[in-house]
Amino acid sequence: MTCASGPLDLAGLFAALADTTRLRLLNLMAGDEVCVCYLVEILEESQPKISRHLAYLRRAGVVAARREGKWMHYSICAPAEAAAASILAAVLAALESDPRMLADRARLARARCAPATPTVPLSAVLAASLVPHAS
Numbered sequence: 001m002t003c004a005s006g007p008l009d010l011a012g013l014f015a016a017l018a019d020t021t022r023l024r025l026l027n028l029m030a031g032d033e034v035c036v037c038y039l040v041e042i043l044e045e046s047q048p049k050i051s052r053h054l055a056y057l058r059r060a061g062v063v064a065a066r067r068e069g070k071w072m073h074y075s076i077c078a079p080a081e082a083a084a085a086s087i088l089a090a091v092l093a094a095l096e097s098d099p100r101m102l103a104d105r106a107r108l109a110r111a112r113c114a115p116a117t118p119t120v121p122l123s124a125v126l127a128a129s130l131v132p133h134a135s
Contacts, residue, residue, distance in 0.1 A: 008081040009060070016060035017091055021045065022053050026076060027101040028108050029063065030092050033075040042107045062088055 016022060024043055028034055036054070040047050054074055057063035061084070064077040076092075078085045095101045 008084055012060050013062070013079070013084055013087060016057055016062065019053070022057055023091070023095060024101065024104055025050070025053055025057065026062070026092060027095045028104055029074055029076045030095070033066070033073045034108070036072045036074065038108060038111055039074070041111055042104055
């Protein structure tokens, strides 16, 4: 999914990526859409705090939202600019081996009753999903 965004705001992108909570949120959304209820549960933070961080990521053009009933679902979307998409892909790849991020993903898998580990490496999924598509 490609985010709708204006011109590249490199400082805004780096500011969005310069927060541990936002990195943890991106980590949990890597490769799949996640309901805000799971994000609140896994990060053990208040719903308003999680929503503020998600809004920050949306403004930076790296997260999209979808409403289903009373719940919001969030997913990573590729920035339109190739440079921004490349930066995001590199950050997500770096998160793959971080112990805290691995623990968060394991908690999400248990919370969702998801199958164990995917057969395709997460970096391959992210690289394919973050390639901007021509409009």
